[in-house]
């Protein structure tokens with residue numbers, strides 16, 4: 795049983811701040827998930843977003859997380875929900891993982907990290923791949939849609955980008 799997990803992990807570029815549960819349906823809808831999709835969460839934390847994508851029935855769901863405690867937590871949740879064999883868990887720096895078969899990418903990171911990831915996204919993603927980011931933009935890319943959601947203490951902002959459209 796994993797209890798407290800530190801929000802900071804050495805080597806992580808962003809602390810762990812989970813996506814709020816009430817945004818999950820909206821994220822799935824914005825990504826326009828299909829059964830043929832390969833869904834990647836870069837820095838998947840406790841796996842809540844990738845678990846949701848797996849429940850929606852995507853072909854492939856990938857949880858990439860540098861913090862081993864969080865990956866274990868994500869696996870534990872997947873086990874409870876009977877989704878363990880539907881998700882690939884990768885305990886690694888997302889800069890080192892190939893994204894070439896992704897069709898949907900989710901990122902709740904920081905603008906500076908999105909900027910650093912941009913060349914990787916531009917060189918590895920297929921045309922048409924949807925990229926959804928929460929609260930932080932990908933500098934230099936044009937979002938095709940922005941959604942604002944009022945939460946109790948703040949307004950969340952979701953950005954949808956499409957490779958081949960947003961990066962031109």
Ligand SMILES: C[S@@+](CC[C@H](N)C(=O)[O-])C[C@H]1O[C@@H](n2cnc3c(N)ncnc32)[C@H](O)[C@@H]1O
Pocket residue numbers: 803805806807808809810811812813835836837838839840841842843858859860861864886887888889901902903
């Ligand atoms: C803001 S949290 C978002 C967690 C999850 N995506 C969600 O929305 O609930 C960012 C996550 O990225 C992870 N992370 C930061 N830098 C990373 C890196 N270079 N490679 C893999 N994971 C990283 C952190 O450990 C943290 O869990």
